Amino acid sequence: MDAIADHRYLDGRKVQARLLAQVKAEVEALSAGAPLGRLVSISIGEIPEIAVYIRGQARAAERAGLPFDRQFWPADISPEAAKARIAAMNDDPSVLGVILQRPVPAHLNVRSLQGAVHPLKDVEGMNPASIGNIVYNDTALAPCTAAASVELIRETGLPMKGLEVVMIGHSEIVGKPAAFMLMAEGATVTVCHHMTRSVAVHSRRADAVLVAVGIPGFLRAEMVRPGAAVIDIGINQVTAPDGSVRIVGDADTEAVREVASWVTPVPGGVGPVTVAKLMQNALEAHRRQRAAGWIGG
Ligand SMILES: NC(=O)C1=CN([C@@H]2O[C@H](COP(=O)(O)OP(=O)(O)OC[C@H]3O[C@@H](n4cnc5c(N)ncnc54)[C@H](OP(=O)(O)O)[C@@H]3O)[C@@H](O)[C@H]2O)C=CC1
Numbered sequence: 001m002d003a004i005a006d007h008r009y010l011d012g013r014k015v016q017a018r019l020l021a022q023v024k025a026e027v028e029a030l031s032a033g034a035p036l037g038r039l040v041s042i043s044i045g046e047i048p049e050i051a052v053y054i055r056g057q058a059r060a061a062e063r064a065g066l067p068f069d070r071q072f073w074p075a076d077i078s079p080e081a082a083k084a085r086i087a088a089m090n091d092d093p094s095v096l097g098v099i100l101q102r103p104v105p106a107h108l109n110v111r112s113l114q115g116a117v118h119p120l121k122d123v124e125g126m127n128p129a130s131i132g133n134i135v136y137n138d139t140a141l142a143p144c145t146a147a148a149s150v151e152l153i154r155e156t157g158l159p160m161k162g163l164e165v166v167m168i169g170h171s172e173i174v175g176k177p178a179a180f181m182l183m184a185e186g187a188t189v190t191v192c193h194h195m196t197r198s199v200a201v202h203s204r205r206a207d208a209v210l211v212a213v214g215i216p217g218f219l220r221a222e223m224v225r226p227g228a229a230v231i232d233i234g235i236n237q238v239t240a241p242d243g244s245v246r247i248v249g250d251a252d253t254e255a256v257r258e259v260a261s262w263v264t265p266v267p268g269g270v271g272p273v274t275v276a277k278l279m280q281n282a283l284e285a286h287r288r289q290r291a292a293g294w295i296g297g
């Protein structure tokens with residue numbers, strides 16, 4: 001099995017640093033005219049799990065040279081009040097983009113709130129209009145996690161055209177958009193979900209396996225073809241018997257890296273690249289807002 005001795009972790013932090021440096025250079029060039037607006041992160045109620053994500057976003061925004069504004073709205077805010085605040089941000093030229101952190105409290109409809117963010121300020125690519133554009137291969141404002149997964153496959157150097165890809169999980173924010181984006185790149189995409197009779201039958205054929213199910217250790221080594229690339233999108237908090245909390249992905253990483261040629265670690269894989277994609281999207285949103293005459297310059 002010498003051919004598979006090439007075990008490489010795909011370093012998401014390295015990819016993040018490269019992408020953020022590109023964004024920073026463009027932000028500096030653009031802000032010579034007028035400074036860019038700020039990114040607003042909205043958290044509704046107490047959601048301890050997303051603190052890490054917001055911290056990552058704030059740090060990445062700083063590295064990209066973009067102002068970042070963390071807002072915490074009360075858990076009992078009414079849908080009308082929340083939408084009114086979002087509408088005010090749509091009209092505010094000093095707001096570059098709006099990030100609505102999920103999940104939101106049960107009395108609010110996340111789709112309805114996300115739909116209230118104007119497509120030109122939808123830096124997460126979650127508005128139905130942004131998602132719809134992906135069907136037309138217009139992927140410039142794509143959901144960040146799906147875009148990050150595609151970026152990490154590209155990082156392997158595997159040719160995208162004709163690549164056999166198996167996407168495990170078909171959520172609106174990850175699996176479905178990733179499948180469309182990979183089709184746009186010329187890959188042959190199989191999508192698996194909880195009713196797939198045997199995920200392993202599909203995943204064992206794949207040149208690249210992407211897994212986003214939210215189950216630690218779901219992707220085992222025997223489900224992976226020797227030499228394949230594994231993109232582990234899962235971010236799960238697990239508590240050890242001693243009470244310590246760790247973040248793990250959806251793959252049994254240690255075992256999978258014995259058969260795969262590339263594995264993204266968790267942490268340090270898809271997560272950091274997701275945050276970098278958010279900053280790329282912010283830059284793209286700025287360009288579109290200018291082109292639409294929303295802001296000067
Ligand atoms: N790195 C990042 O930036 C991000 C990471 N994540 C992480 O990715 C993971 C998935 O998130 P998300 O997509 O939002 O999750 P969802 O819970 O929305 O979706 C999970 C998907 O997995 C499928 N699934 C569940 N069980 C099985 C099974 N036994 N076999 C095959 N498919 C199964 C579900 O299928 P069905 O609907 O048919 O039940 C569903 O499509 C989580 O760990 C999450 O934390 C999420 C977003 C961003």
Ligand SMILES: Nc1nc(=O)c2c([nH]1)NC[C@@H]1CN(c3ccc(C(=O)N[C@@H](CCC(=O)O)C(=O)O)cc3)C=[N+]21
Pocket residue numbers: 052053056102103145173235247266267268269270271272274275
């Ligand atoms: N149902 C659901 N579950 C999610 O988990 C979820 C979601 N929806 N919506 C979108 C965001 C995006 N998101 C990220 C989490 C961590 C990093 C990240 O950067 N993590 C670091 C960890 C940094 C650290 O540990 O300090 C890493 O993976 O290396 C990025 C992105 C999750 N999301």
